[in-house]
Amino acid sequence: xxxxxxxxxxxxxxxxxxxxxxxxxxxxxxxxxxxxxxxxxxxxxxxxxxxxxxxxxxxxxxxxxxxxxxxxxxxxxxxxxxxxxxxxxxxxxxxxxxxxxxxxxxxxxxxxxxxxxxxxxxxxxxxxxxxxxxxxxxxxxxxxxxxxxxxxxxxxxxxxxxxxxxxxxxxxxxxxxxxxxxxxxxxxxxxxxxxxxxxxxxxxxxxxxxxxxxxxxxxxxxxxxxx
Amino acid sequence: xxxxxxxxxxxxxxxxxxxxxxxxxxxxxxxxxxxxxxxxxxxxxxxxxxxxxxxxxxxxxxxxxxxxxxxxxxxxxxxxxxxxxxxxxxxxxxxxxxxxxxxxxxxxxxxxxxxxxxxxxxxxxxxxxxxxxxxxxxxxxxxxxxxxxxxxxxxxxxxxxxxxxxxxxxxxxxxxxxxxxxxxxxxxxxxxxxxxxxxxxxxxxxxxxxxxxxxxxxxxxxxxxxxxxxxxxxxxxxxxxxxxxxxxxxxxxxxxxxxxxxxxxxxxxxxxxxxxxxxxxxxxxxxxxxxxxxxxxxxxxxxxxxxxxxxxxxxxxxxxxxxxxxxxxxxxxxxxxxxxxxxxxxxxxxxxxxxxxxxxxxxxxxxxxxxxxxxxxxxxxxxxxxxxxxxxxxxxxxxxxxxxxxxxxxxxxxxxxxxxxxxxxxxxxxxxxxxxxxxxxxxxxxxxxxxxxxxxxxxxxxxxxxxxxxxxxxxxxxxxxxxxxxxxxxxxxxxxxxxxxxxxxxxxxxxxxxxxxxxxxxxxxxxxxxxxxxxxxxxxxxxxxxxxxxxxxxxxxxxxxxxxxxxxxxxxxxxxxxxxxxxxxxxxxxxxxxxxxxxxxxxxxxxxxxxxxxxxxxxxxxxxxxxxxxxxxxxxxxxxxxxxxxxxxxxxxxxxxxxxxxxxxxxxxxxxxxxxxxxxxxxxxxxxxxxxxxxxxxxxxxxxxxxxxxxxxxxxxxxxxxxxxxxxxx
Numbered sequence: 001x002x003x004x005x006x007x008x009x010x011x012x013x014x015x016x017x018x019x020x021x022x023x024x025x026x027x028x029x030x031x032x033x034x035x036x037x038x039x040x041x042x043x044x045x046x047x048x049x050x051x052x053x054x055x056x057x058x059x060x061x062x063x064x065x066x067x068x069x070x071x072x073x074x075x076x077x078x079x080x081x082x083x084x085x086x087x088x089x090x091x092x093x094x095x096x097x098x099x100x101x102x103x104x105x106x107x108x109x110x111x112x113x114x115x116x117x118x119x120x121x122x123x124x125x126x127x128x129x130x131x132x133x134x135x136x137x138x139x140x141x142x143x144x145x146x147x148x149x150x151x152x153x154x155x156x157x158x159x160x161x162x163x164x165x166x167x168x169x170x171x172x173x174x175x176x177x178x179x180x181x182x183x184x185x186x187x188x189x190x191x192x193x194x195x196x197x198x199x200x201x202x203x204x205x206x207x208x209x210x211x212x213x214x215x216x217x218x219x220x221x222x223x224x225x226x227x
Numbered sequence: 228x229x230x231x232x233x234x235x236x237x238x239x240x241x242x243x244x245x246x247x248x249x250x251x252x253x254x255x256x257x258x259x260x261x262x263x264x265x266x267x268x269x270x271x272x273x274x275x276x277x278x279x280x281x282x283x284x285x286x287x288x289x290x291x292x293x294x295x296x297x298x299x300x301x302x303x304x305x306x307x308x309x310x311x312x313x314x315x316x317x318x319x320x321x322x323x324x325x326x327x328x329x330x331x332x333x334x335x336x337x338x339x340x341x342x343x344x345x346x347x348x349x350x351x352x353x354x355x356x357x358x359x360x361x362x363x364x365x366x367x368x369x370x371x372x373x374x375x376x377x378x379x380x381x382x383x384x385x386x387x388x389x390x391x392x393x394x395x396x397x398x399x400x401x402x403x404x405x406x407x408x409x410x411x412x413x414x415x416x417x418x419x420x421x422x423x424x425x426x427x428x429x430x431x432x433x434x435x436x437x438x439x440x441x442x443x444x445x446x447x448x449x450x451x452x453x454x455x456x457x458x459x460x461x462x463x464x465x466x467x468x469x470x471x472x473x474x475x476x477x478x479x480x481x482x483x484x485x486x487x488x489x490x491x492x493x494x495x496x497x498x499x500x501x502x503x504x505x506x507x508x509x510x511x512x513x514x515x516x517x518x519x520x521x522x523x524x525x526x527x528x529x530x531x532x533x534x535x536x537x538x539x540x541x542x543x544x545x546x547x548x549x550x551x552x553x554x555x556x557x558x559x560x561x562x563x564x565x566x567x568x569x570x571x572x573x574x575x576x577x578x579x580x581x582x583x584x585x586x587x588x589x590x591x592x593x594x595x596x597x598x599x600x601x602x603x604x605x606x607x608x609x610x611x612x613x614x615x616x617x618x619x620x621x622x623x624x625x626x627x628x629x630x631x632x633x634x635x636x637x638x639x640x641x642x643x644x645x646x647x648x649x650x651x652x653x654x655x656x657x658x659x660x661x662x663x664x665x666x667x668x669x670x671x672x673x674x675x676x677x678x679x680x681x682x683x684x685x686x687x688x689x690x691x692x693x694x695x696x697x698x699x700x701x702x703x704x705x706x707x708x709x710x711x712x713x714x715x716x717x718x719x720x721x722x723x724x725x726x727x728x729x730x731x732x733x734x735x736x737x738x739x740x741x742x743x744x745x746x747x748x749x750x751x752x753x754x755x756x757x758x759x760x761x762x763x764x765x766x767x768x769x770x771x772x773x774x775x776x777x778x779x780x781x782x783x784x785x786x787x788x789x790x791x792x793x794x795x796x797x798x799x800x801x802x803x804x805x806x807x808x809x810x811x812x813x814x815x816x817x818x819x820x821x822x823x824x825x826x827x828x829x830x831x832x833x834x835x836x837x838x839x840x841x842x843x844x845x846x847x848x849x850x851x852x853x854x855x856x857x858x859x860x861x862x863x864x865x866x867x868x869x870x871x872x873x874x875x876x877x878x879x880x881x882x883x884x885x886x887x888x889x890x891x892x893x894x895x896x897x898x899x900x901x902x903x904x905x906x907x908x909x910x911x912x913x914x915x916x917x918x919x920x921x922x923x924x925x926x927x928x929x930x931x932x933x934x935x936x937x938x939x940x941x942x943x944x945x946x947x948x949x950x951x952x953x954x955x956x957x
Contacts, residue, residue: 009559010467012383016652034557048650050381053467106956109376109645139380139647201649209655209666209781 001026001226003043006071008033008062013048013084013203020203021045024219031067038070042226043080046071046087048139048201058101058142059089068094080124080226081195085140088187088197097188097197098155099147104140105180111139113211114178116163116186116200117170123193125162129221133170134163135212136200138178138186143199145181145188155188163187163198230261238265244596251590259528259576259584264591266494266532267501270757273595276723277755280736288749290712292413298339298490299409300751301416302713304777308667309413310674311345314353314406314717314773316756320461321403325370329354330378330464331536332405337382338490341473342539344417344480345409348651349665350379352389352405353678353717353771357398359634359954364393367401368642369955374464375405376645381466382473385654386646387663390678390771393634396686399761404717406678406773410667417480419489421507421542421568426486428500428511428566429548431555432472432538434521438462439495439534468537468560475558476539484547491538497531499540500566501574505592510571515578519561527578542568602729605689611807611821618885623859624937626815626889628946630856631863633814637950638867655781659868661706661851662774666781673781675709677774682767684823687808689731689768693738694826698893700774701746702852705835706896708785708842709776714743716753716772721765723757731768732757739770745828746835748774785842787851788869794848794925795902796873798858800834800895801918804886810856811889824891831894837915838896844911846904853895858922859888861897863930867947872926872940877933880920899925 003026007014014030021028031038038044051062062068068090075081075096083091091097104110117133118126147155155161164184166172177184179199187198205215228234235245238261248264249255256264270276286294292309293301299313317332337347352375357364368391379386384407439462479485487507489499496518504511515527521535543551548564555562569575574591576584630636643658655673656664662677679699685692697714704711716739721728743750759766778784806812807821841847849869853861859875866873878884900908905921912919930938 009471010381012381012470012650016650019652049383050467050470053381053465055467109373109380109647111380111647111649112644137649139649141380204649204652206652209784210652211649211654211657 001223002041003028003045004031004038004041005045005047006031006033006067008051008065010051010053011047011049013201016203017045017047020206020215020219023206024223026223033065033067035067036070038067038074043082044071044074046083046090048085048087051086051090057093059086059093062090063093072096075195078192078194083197084201084203085199088199089142091195091197096195097190098151099145101142102144102146103142104144109141110178114138114200115166115168115176117166117172118163119161120159123189124225125196125222127225129217131214131217133166133168134214134217136202136214137204137211138200140199143179143181145185147182152182158191160189160191161185162189162196228258230255230258235261238262239269240265244268247596251594257584259531260586262528262532263497263584263586266497267591268595272494272498274755275596276598276600276757277732278597279599280733284736284740284750285744286750288713288747291749291751294751295753297418298342300713300715301343302751302775303413304672307413309411309416310408310775311340311343311411312406312408312715312773312775313339313752314404314678314715314771315339315754316717316719317403317405318400318719318756318759321371322401324461325367326374326377327461327463329371329374329403331462332403333375333378334464334466334469334536335492336405336407337384337469338492340407340409341476342417342488342490343411344415345411346477347384347407347409349408349663349676350384350386350405351663351676351678351773353680354389355392355394355397355402355769357393357401358395359393361398365955371403372642372645378464378466380647382470383650385648385650385665387648387654387665388658388677389643390680391639391642392682394682394767396767399764400759400766402719402759402766402769404771406715408674408676408775417485417488419487419503419506421487421503421509423486424509424568424570426545426568427543427548427564428513428568429541429543429551430518430538430563430565431541432560433465433468433535434519434561435525435530435533436521436535437525437529437533440529440532462534462536464536471558471560472537472539475555475560479551479554482550484544484551486542486544488539488541491540493534495532495534496540501588501591503540503542504568504574505588508572510569510573510575510588511566512569512575513566515576517563517565519563527576527583600723600729601726602733603726604730605734607688608820608822611818613806615883618883621885623888623932627859627863629815630810630860631943631947632950633810634950636810636856636860638948639951640948641951641955655784656707656786661703661787664707664778664784671780673778673784675704675707675776675778677703678771679703680769680771682769683808685731685735685770686767687821687823689734690738691823691826692768693735693770694742695823695893696770696772697739697742697746697748698826698831699854700772701748701835702896704774704776705838706785706787706850706852708783709778710839711748711774711776713749713751714772714774716750716770718753718755719759719766719769719771720757722760728765735768735770742826742828746832785847785850787849787865789865789871789873789899789925790848790869792925792927793902794899795905795921796862796923796925797898797900798895798920798922799838799898799912799917800830801892802858802887802890802895802920803892804882804890805892806886806890809889809891811885824893826893833915834894834896834917837912837917841908841911846900846908847898848901849899851897853897855891857889857891858897863943865897866930866940867944870940872929873923874926874931875923
């Protein structure tokens, strides 16, 4: 399996993602934002960070970068595109995913472990995954997912809500919502479910000496599903 | 403008200093030259009040690759790896503009580290604010935390530890000390010493603006009513550009083209160019028209004194200019050849084809004034005779509850949750522990690091306080199973022109030195911040010590949370019940006098090394050092982290239970061990002549004292966590 991680100026989870992908068997390559083309890949990842400084709306400049056309083409042809954190923000800015990530409700950067529930398993990302409630890590200032009523209806109708914030038992309550996201949304799919954007970082949770190793379930499973 | 004595004084120079400049130059300097002198000769850059005392510090050791005098210190962590680290203050700017002041403090210290070729792997900070009731405290705290997070988070470097305190002595002068650690190949360290003549001097990074002009001079002055006017001297940070600069510099460093590199920190282009030339015994010639500027019509004076951030000065090998330029172009950063090295041993500046300054380098560097300031010794205060009858009215439960919710004891989660502490995927011990721990990527090793200070002890008796901070740092590193290697210090003091403040400095440094020597825990880098004084009111002496230790196998790291029911709890080290200057005395009894706890360096070393032996044998399940608030506070924190309870045995000691549980005697640790291991543990402790008390055991969730359940762990967690959250958000 070949994966490509796109590096934008200001990306800072690119190495972490590279480490994680390789650990679970991917042949990963790093692709610089200034390139026009992406080498042949089974998966493209937009990593976390502060692309172009995020001085404008988060992800908005990356959504206009040279490489992004190829990402959009790849996605539109059914290719798998995964956006984590800033990558999720970029995906909403390109329009590949609906909605937007607003500033956290409490107006603070939040870095902590959270639990998320997998809401839909009929897709390449979560099919056959061995655990349905994952303990992952968030680290963001703009993770408060928001969309219009029409978009929300469409998300629901098409089972596009991928993961939602919950407690360790899977209870989705506003109490367990770290950033004020609508319906506790932590991540969503595109209609065809080939594109996944989510705020939590599975790549930071890949061995037991870190604060959780639930990221393993995610990557192991993704690799198996792509085989 | 013709320079005269008044103008020199307005630049922060003393009359005698101005006369000395005229004598050395054999003429009156022009304005640009005067600006350069004021930047190089202020306290912040010249260390003129502190230098003779800093010289005495213990800076050598088997593991020391580079001691003080470079951008940062470097230590050997084996296998060809080295750690570069330093702590630095950004106190004055953070009080004037908390967000930018703190942010650029973090940016500056990271540059110091990657200038040496190291990739930053961890940030820490030590921040001190006025009384929570003071009108400015809340906003300053909010701004500083946002600033630290804003910069470090964007850079993608985890902030893994720190320290926060509140004390009314910081009402008019907060302290913001930032520390960074970086990892480098031992054979690929870059230094600031320039060598070779006619080598291109290259400017890279952001453009130069008018921000921060005279920042270093501001940091060398006391505050008065007009501090708002100083806002323009605070620099503005751009972490995105610094991230690009980091990647570009490391990319260039991988090639063999850099002779010397220096970041433009305090006093910007002035100090960086002079430093490189001075260390290499060379001259330097700069054409200021070539400096990339972001504002129009900047004068040579402004260009030389700007403290715009995210800039570096590099001396390149001849012929490597194009290759270097390509890298900086790729990262969209400015790259300009602005001059060359010369054999004149002078700094010569040109602007619009005129020579605008010419100063022999040795005058600026070696001839900078050095002061042997007068200082006063602080006598050891008399011990307080506490009225033990008064203790009878107190209940352990109530005292413990009060202590755990005090501003200086309560959990600082509200702060560190705003710092990305897991990016880079190697953080194995997070903030809120004895030390933060990050793995050395791709190896079995890990680096433990913490930052400590004890202003209350240092104020009561600077000599003891200085020793104590070093010991506390050492204990924090031992507690997580690391071998302490070296320290960096940030010496925050009041006005050195006052004998009392100068005395506090001299004696704290002496204490630091004594402990550092005894523990073989050398000082490899540091920074001095004087003039932390507003309207005649100075801060308590606050030396902050950043310690770094090595864990050879991270799988053997120890954490502080209580682990398993019925495990035994031991206090290692002798408890005499020293209450003077303790949290208990100050906050419960309202007694602020008396000496700080005594430091016995022999016991300190012996106890620490014995703890490490126990850890090596795999006999310790959790460990935590005993500090503020004594045994019961330390144990409560272990319980809070592990969401466990504890049961205390009936005391088998001769002292009062308040003395025992709340005394702040030094050199002690609490360890959790399995009952079956007790004989082995006892043997090792006895063989090494280490005193210990078996005080109780771990329970599921109740805190039990004198056979009475006094608290549930959930209540304790809430108590400890809520003070700061309520203070900031309600």
